[in-house]
Amino acid sequence: MKLTSIVNVILTKDKIGLTYHTSPDGDALGSVLALLQGLRKIGKEAYVISKDLVPENLGFLPFSQEINGMNFKPIEGTDCVITLDCGSVERLSANLADFKGTIINIDHHLSNDKFGEYNYIDISAAATAEIVYRILKLLNLELDENIAKCLYTSLVTDTGSFRHSNATTTTHEIAGELLKYSINHSDIHSRIFDNKTYEKLKLIGVVLSNMYLVQDNKVSVMEITKDMVNKVGITLDDSSDIISFGLQIKGVEAAVLFRESDEAIKVSLRSKKDLDVRKVAEVYGGGGHVKASGVTMKNITISEAKNLILNQIEKEMIL
Ligand SMILES: [Mn+2]
Secondary structure, eight states, X not given: OOHHHHHHHHHTOSEEEEEOBSSOOHHHHHHHHHHHHHHHHTTOEEEEOBSSOOOGGGTTSTXXXXXXXXXXXXXXXXXXXXXXXXXXXXXXXSOOTTOXXXXXXXXXXXXXXXXXXXXXXXXXXXXXXHHHHXXXXXXXXXXXXXXXXXXXXXXXXXXXXXXXXXXXXXXXXXXXXXXXXXXXXXXXHHHHHSOOOHHHHHHHHHHHHTOEXXXXXXXXXXXXXXXXXXXXXOOOOOOTTTXXXXXXXXXXXXXXXXXXXXXXXXXXXXXXXXXXXXXXXXHTTOEEOSSEEEEEEESOOHHHHHHXXXXXXXXXXXX
């Protein structure tokens, strides 16, 4: 389906709920908040559906204070829900089970279930925000500083500050365009990345000192146990920044992070070049991108999860 057709569907709707994947990151939040503002500019009654709270370092995003983690499902009279940056219904930060209206699914993940009535999946987009940018352009909207701030944050987060190979000419062109709205890009980077608590950095220290290499030193393995988190004394919301340390090692092709919680083991995978970690995650019901993926494994110990995932990586390495 063409993006213009998606925009035409949106134009017929009045009350629109916007949502994203659970544990929203910079792209999820930036995309939703940018589209929220855009839809309001054209007179739509738009709002955010979110079971999750906004991570502290993204609290600077305009309109993020509207998200309180209490809006679990669409409110009365909603005729459309737009999901952004989310590959499956199960991962949504919203409960759409009873929702009878139209679902529009807009995303850039390779593993997307196309659960919407309308689906627009563009895997060449470095961030979902690139698609949102195009939607706003198709709506003939004049961007402003607040919208630009949200979109720029999405681009920065999903491209690792424009260093990942997913950052294209288009990504850089959009970023350049956004800078025209007098956003302070240096300040945005700083708010996103230089905003860790002392305890978080201490935890990273513990995780790094327990890291080890397997498979000819090509795979780095890290774990965050409940015990580690308790000892440092924090409530850890996001650990996505920790895994990137694993890839910083010379000769390492892939990094895996196992995170223990009461309900499950969360596994994050990253790769430098050719290894398709999405395939590894998909074997156990996860998904994501070629170089960044994740899977949640239930009813399993951390060592069992390690065995399964590391074996699967080994298989994928040979292919
Ligand atoms: Mn994304």
